[in-house]
Amino acid sequence: xxxxxxxxxxxxxxxxxxxxxxxxxxxxxxxxxxxxxxxxxxxxxxxxxxxxxxxxxxxxxxxxxxxxxxxxxxxxxxxxxxxxxxxxxxxxxxxxxxxxxxxxxxxxxxxxxxxxxxxxxxxxxxxxxxxxxxxxxxxxxxxxxxxxxxxxxxxxxxxxxxxxxxxxxxxxxxxxxxxxxxxxxxxxxxxxxxxxxxxxxxxxxxxxxxxxxxxxxxxxxxxxxxxxxxxxxxxxxxxxxxxxxxxxxxxxxxxxxxxxxxxxxxxxxxxxxxxxxxxxxxxxxxxxxxxxxxxxxxxxxxxxxxxxxxxxxxxxxxxxxxxxxxxxxxxxxxxxxxxxxxxxxxxxxxxxxxxxxxxxxxxxxxxxxxxxxxxxxxxxxxxxxxxxxxxxxxxxxxxxxxx
Numbered sequence: 001x002x003x004x005x006x007x008x009x010x011x012x013x014x015x016x017x018x019x020x021x022x023x024x025x026x027x028x029x030x031x032x033x034x035x036x037x038x039x040x041x042x043x044x045x046x047x048x049x050x051x052x053x054x055x056x057x058x059x060x061x062x063x064x065x066x067x068x069x070x071x072x073x074x075x076x077x078x079x080x081x082x083x084x085x086x087x088x089x090x091x092x093x094x095x096x097x098x099x100x101x102x103x104x105x106x107x108x109x110x111x112x113x114x115x116x117x118x119x120x121x122x123x124x125x126x127x128x129x130x131x132x133x134x135x136x137x138x139x140x141x142x143x144x145x146x147x148x149x150x151x152x153x154x155x156x157x158x159x160x161x162x163x164x165x166x167x168x169x170x171x172x173x174x175x176x177x178x179x180x181x182x183x184x185x186x187x188x189x190x191x192x193x194x195x196x197x198x199x200x201x202x203x204x205x206x207x208x209x210x211x212x213x214x215x216x217x218x219x220x221x222x223x224x225x226x227x228x229x230x231x232x233x234x235x236x237x238x239x240x241x242x243x244x245x246x247x248x249x250x251x252x253x254x255x256x257x258x259x260x261x262x263x264x265x266x267x268x269x270x271x272x273x274x275x276x277x278x279x280x281x282x283x284x285x286x287x288x289x290x291x292x293x294x295x296x297x298x299x300x301x302x303x304x305x306x307x308x309x310x311x312x313x314x315x316x317x318x319x320x321x322x323x324x325x326x327x328x329x330x331x332x333x334x335x336x337x338x339x340x341x342x343x344x345x346x347x348x349x350x351x352x353x354x355x356x357x358x359x360x361x362x363x364x365x366x367x368x369x370x371x372x373x374x375x376x377x378x379x380x381x382x383x384x385x386x387x388x389x390x391x392x393x394x395x396x397x398x399x400x401x402x403x
Contacts (some may be wrong), residue, residue: 023191028057029064029089029120033132034096034232035252040135040145042170044105046077047134050254052230053086053118054094061089061120068099068131069115076100079386085122090293092186095350096230106218107136111239112376143175143239144168146213147255157258157289158224160197161239161251164217165235169208173242176207180216182253183234193226193257194233208239222257223327228290255272261347262288263318265297265357277308277331280339284315285323292318293346297326300340300356305332318345331342 024187034050041047055061063088068076081099089095101114113131120126124259147166160206163182169175181202184194196218203216233253241247268281286292298312318324330339337356346352 028055029061029118029128030054031066031118031128031130032221033134035254036134038146038170039249039251040137041103041107042105043073043107043109043136045103047074047101047103048098049101049114049132049134050096051096051132052094053089054087055091055120057105058091060091061086062091063087063121063123064095064119066097066116066118067112068101068157069117071113071115073112074101074134075104075115077102077337079311089120089252089349094230098296100366109137110135112136123336124189136306143178143208143237143247143249144170145235145251147320150255153340155222155255156259157193157222157226157228157257159220160219162217162219163233163255164215165253166213166215167205167208167212169210171210171241173216174211175208175239175241176206178208179240180205181201182218182220192233193223194220194231194255195223197221226257228257230349231257256349257345258349258351259288261290261345262286262291263292263295263343263352263355265341265343265359267359267361278363279327280330282326282328282339282341282359283323283328283329284318284343286318286320288321289318290347293348293350294325295345298342298344299330299344301327302337302340304331304334305339326365330361332361332363337361392397 025308029053031053034052036047037051038045038047039205049068053064053066065088066073066084068082070076077100081101084097084099086095086097087201094186111133112135114134116127116132117127117129119128144167145165146168149164149166151162152159165180167180179202182196184192186198198219203218205214205216208214216353222391224255231254233255234253236248237251238246238248264287266283266285268283282297283295284295293316295318296312302313303305307328309327309330311328313326313328314324315324328339332362337360339361341357341359343355343357344353392398
């Protein structure tokens with residue numbers, strides 16, 4: 001009897017384990033460290049860590065969560081920085097978030113590990129744990145990037161932008177022969193869509209005194225075929241410290257390529273009459289280079305018409321240079337009016353938009369299934385019929401009867 005119970009328990013545990021493996025294989029969430037600021041992190045100071053979660057699986061993660069596990073020398077400064085509720089992460093999509101940590105003043109100089117865990121569903125027990133490597137160095141030998149500026153701030157495909165970095169010497173010694181190089185030598189339109197314009201990809205600063213700030217700028221252009229999204233530009237930094245030792249470090253500059261969405265909504269006449277009202281076909285057209293996500297359109301109430309059918313339609317994804325059609329049943333006493341439609345959607349960078357469209361509608365048929373024959377048309381038909389009868393009588397005169 002005991003053997004049967006053990007066999008049943010073993011089978012249940014096996015099924016639970018297989019179910020967990022299947023869930024992870026289906027979502028395949030992958031976490032990576034994109035950058036942290038300042039670089040390197042300093043004992044007793046704060047550091048902001050940026051991570052990216054990618055869903056390489058075949059199904060959406062419905063309620064994803066990322067949690068920071070306090071591990072020496074790192075500690076989350078608040079509950080908001082400890083737990084990030086990421087929500088839905090669609091298949092083949094990614095999400096970038098950041099959190100602020102306190103670095104213990106007794107941190108060991110060198111590479112330290114930050115422990116994090118994440119799950120595709122916070123209500124499940126399916127958690128993955130990762131260790132992220134963060135470099136901690138004494139503030140006495142720190143060269144950091146204080147600020148990243150873009151002009152214009154919105155980087156568009158096929159346009160030029162100026163990237164300006166503010167460099168600060170936080171040490172109490174002089175740094176010499178600084179070199180800052182954007183690693184764009186292997187850049188193509190298929191990986192990093194940036195190319196230097198009218199300037200070198202390497203900048204030099206001869207001397208930087210303790211506490212001193214300096215700015216270096218790079219002129220970049222994006223390929224016209226660039227896909228909107230987040231991109232990481234490798235920055236290589238080298239300098240000589242006060243002892244003449246060559247110091248080298250590498251960091252990542254985050255740049256977002258975006259493009260304003262171009263959604264157009266028009267109406268199309270349907271040669272079909274319903275009772276009551278008419279079927280109005282609405283065409284949603286994506287004229288921009290951004291793919292649109294979670295598109296939802298809703299007909300708003302108006303004194304000019306009455307909404308007979310459902311007022312809302314969820315379209316979902318709408319690729320660039322594509323369209324979708326939706327039919328609404330509308331009743332109106334007017335033959336021409338404007339249908340008020342609210343559209344809600346997100347772009348490829350998960351920025352949400354709401355737009356309202358006044359869509360002209362012209363009814364080509366009369367209500368109640370009657371054809372649109374005007375009084376003038378009826379009169380014209382009567383005249384044609386009378387003229388035909390007159391011609392017939394002329395060609396066929398009535399013969400007189402002979403007694």
